[in-house]
Amino acid sequence: MESAALEVRDPTLVVRRHGQDGAVLELTGTWLSQRDLPEPAGVLGQLRSGAIRRLAFDADRVTAWDSGLVTFVLKVLGETSTWGVAADRAGLPEGVRRLVALAEAVPERQTGRGGARPAWLARLGARAITKADGVLVGVTFLGESLQALGALLRRRARFRASDLFLVMQDCGPRALGIVTLISFLIGLILAFVGAVQLQQFGASIFVANLVAIAMLREIGCIMTAIVMSGRTGAAFAAQLGTMNTNQEIDALSTMGISPMEFLVLPRMLALIVMMPLLTVYSNVIGILGGAVVGTGMLGLGPTEYFEQTRAAAHVSDLLIGISKSVVFGVVVALAGCLRGMQSGRSAASVGLAATSAVVTSIVCLIVLDGMFAVILNVLGF
Amino acid sequence: MAYGSFVIQRDLSFTVERGEVFVIMGGSGCGKSTLLNHMIGLKRPASGDVVYDGLSFWRAVPEVQDGLRRRLGVSFQSGALWSSMTLAENIGLPLQTFTRLRTRQISDIVSLKLALVGLAGYEEFYPSEVSGGMLKRAGVARAMALDPDILFFDEPSAGLDPISSRRLDDLILELRDSLGATMVVVTHELASIFTIADNSVFLDAETRTMIAHGNPKTLRDECPNPTVRSFLRRGQAEAVAGGPAT
Numbered sequence: 001m002e003s004a005a006l007e008v009r010d011p012t013l014v015v016r017r018h019g020q021d022g023a024v025l026e027l028t029g030t031w032l033s034q035r036d037l038p039e040p041a042g043v044l045g046q047l048r049s050g051a052i053r054r055l056a057f058d059a060d061r062v063t064a065w066d067s068g069l070v071t072f073v074l075k076v077l078g079e080t081s082t083w084g085v086a087a088d089r090a091g092l093p094e095g096v097r098r099l100v101a102l103a104e105a106v107p108e109r110q111t112g113r114g115g116a117r118p119a120w121l122a123r124l125g126a127r128a129i130t131k132a133d134g135v136l137v138g139v140t141f142l143g144e145s146l147q148a149l150g151a152l153l154r155r156r157a158r159f160r161a162s163d164l165f166l167v168m169q170d171c172g173p174r175a176l177g178i179v180t181l182i183s184f185l186i187g188l189i190l191a192f193v194g195a196v197q198l199q200q201f202g203a204s205i206f207v208a209n210l211v212a213i214a215m216l217r218e219i220g221c222i223m224t225a226i227v228m229s230g231r232t233g234a235a236f237a238a239q240l241g242t243m244n245t246n247q248e249i250d251a252l253s254t255m256g257i258s259p260m261e262f263l264v265l266p267r268m269l270a271l272i273v274m275m276p277l278l279t280v281y282s283n284v285i286g287i288l289g290g291a292v293v294g295t296g297m298l299g300l301g302p303t304e305y306f307e308q309t310r311a312a313a314h315v316s317d318l319l320i321g322i323s324k325s326v327v328f329g330v331v332v333a334l335a336g337c338l339r340g341m342q343s344g345r346s347a348a349s350v351g352l353a354a355t356s357a358v359v360t361s362i363v364c365l366i367v368l369d370g371m372f373a374v375i376l377n378v379l380g381f
Numbered sequence: 382m383a384y385g386s387f388v389i390q391r392d393l394s395f396t397v398e399r400g401e402v403f404v405i406m407g408g409s410g411c412g413k414s415t416l417l418n419h420m421i422g423l424k425r426p427a428s429g430d431v432v433y434d435g436l437s438f439w440r441a442v443p444e445v446q447d448g449l450r451r452r453l454g455v456s457f458q459s460g461a462l463w464s465s466m467t468l469a470e471n472i473g474l475p476l477q478t479f480t481r482l483r484t485r486q487i488s489d490i491v492s493l494k495l496a497l498v499g500l501a502g503y504e505e506f507y508p509s510e511v512s513g514g515m516l517k518r519a520g521v522a523r524a525m526a527l528d529p530d531i532l533f534f535d536e537p538s539a540g541l542d543p544i545s546s547r548r549l550d551d552l553i554l555e556l557r558d559s560l561g562a563t564m565v566v567v568t569h570e571l572a573s574i575f576t577i578a579d580n581s582v583f584l585d586a587e588t589r590t591m592i593a594h595g596n597p598k599t600l601r602d603e604c605p606n607p608t609v610r611s612f613l614r615r616g617q618a619e620a621v622a623g624g625p626a627t
Contacts, residue, residue: 071489098559109502346464
């Protein structure tokens with residue numbers, strides 16, 4: 001964009017009167033935006049106070065220019081034209097003249113952006129309405145997924161078995177590593193916390209009871225669900241969000257294939273099957289973790305520890321944990337799929353969808369777990 | 382040019398003159414975009430080099446490469462605007478990063494660049510809120526942000542309606558004339574090629590090398606290679622040669 005810059009001189013600007021109501025802007029030097037360019041405001045003030053009606057430019061001695069000169073000229077022309085000043089552009093460099101014409105070719109669009117922020121009450125109201133709509137959308141999504149389950153039972157659901165197995169493999173066997181690590185350490189920590197307290201009463205053997213009941217009823221299923229929400233729920237959201245960006249979901253819909261059946265159902269089924277299995281696995285590993293502390297730190301014999309565990313744990317505890325894990329699986333799958341399908345069509349919104357999926361599912365998991373605790377307590381389990 | 386051991390194109394050698402519109406053409410999958418990636422410094426060629434003003438790009442140290450990259454502007458096929466930023470922020474980012482301009486100067490330049498591509502007033506829009514044609518033009522505006530010496534366009538008219546695509550061609554020519562910049566355009570749109578190109582190179586997928594070099598209009602009428610003639614006449618080379626076959 002630079003014309004041959006032979007000498008580097010500071011950009012200067014002189015306003016020269018011409019006739020009774022005319023003025024010529026004399027520009028010299030290198031007009032590059034990196035250098036300190038004269039402000040249009042100063043010139044405009046001068047022109048205004050001089051009651052100028054005609055304006056011309058003399059840029060013969062401009063040695064180099066870039067966008068800086070073009071923005072300057074555009075500002076001066078734009079402002080003076082509102083006063084009714086006739087401008088003669090012939091004195092501008094050829095390139096500048098063409099660029100100014102190009103920039104003026106399409107008038108600025110009044111988009112109504114960048115206006116004042118609405119009052120706080122209006123913003124609060126708008127947020128409340130959005131949240132309420134969000135709940136409605138969530139309930140609708142739950143309903144649609146139940147319909148898809150119904151279609152499955154009537155053997156009318158359309159999805160590919162291979163997809164189901166792929167998802168199952170991903171959220172089952174491939175999750176074993178992280179579930180093992182988390183469950184083992186949680187069992188260990190539970191036993192430690194319990195041991196410190198129970199040793200004071202000489203009741204260290206009851207560490208086995210504590211670990212067994214806590215793992216079976218609560219910790220096994222909730223930890224597995226949280227791990228799956230971070231690992232698998234976020235992946236569902238990212239995958240479906242990207243599919244939405246690429247219009248892949250639209251492509252399914254236009255072919256008359258329900259995205260609920262084709263995409264959501266296999267993911268939900270996979271978690272419904274895998275979550276209980278992972279939970280049982282997590283229970284076993286957690287109890288092993290407790291046993292390591294029991295035998296290594298408290299001096300209990302392995303047989304003694306497992307005998308105590310067997311006596312403390314009831315089948316009902318195991319069943320409660322397993323039933324909760326099924327519900328949690330549905331929550332993780334639905335939160336991931338819902339946020340993915342709601343995602344906007346950009347990279348940023350896919351990221352938001354993944355975040356939102358994890359937040360939604362963890363909030364729902366904890367709230368549901370609290371409700372289970374109250375209900376089971378009332379029922380006497 | 383190769384991916385692994387798979388050679389896409391070999392023995393390419395051509396010169397782009399300052400201030401010309403240079404078109405890289407060829408059928409789908411012949412390696413046009415790969416060649417562009419080599420030229421803009423995204424992908425190192427399997428062998429050979431790209432030279433700017435006598436300065437070798439691929440043998441240069443990273444600092445020199447970055448300096449060269451700043452003299453290039455690239456308009457990607459689908460805009461490639463950063464989706465988490467508004468159009469103004471997209472264009473302002475290189476200015477903020479590589480110049481010491483004040484915030485107000487940057488916003489003036491951003492408005493100018495948007496006005497040049499006919500998008501004045503769209504500063505606060507996010508890329509997801511504007512149409513495909515507007516995205517492409519905003520991509521051109523971002524490519525021009527640092528007043529580059531050379532502008533690269535990857536398939537500028539792909540996915541645009543004829544009028545928008547024509548306008549973009551006019552924009553390319555107008556920018557070349559007023560900025561004196563060099564334009565390198567990858568395209569297979571014949572209408573575009575004949576409107577804008579001063580010079581061109583034709584890549585062939587079968588022989589895996591360039592089989593023609595020169596002004597496309599001259600190539601259409603005089604090129605001895607039937608593949609090139611057929612391409613530039615939309616596959617009707619033999620029919621034309623064989624008389625009125627319709």
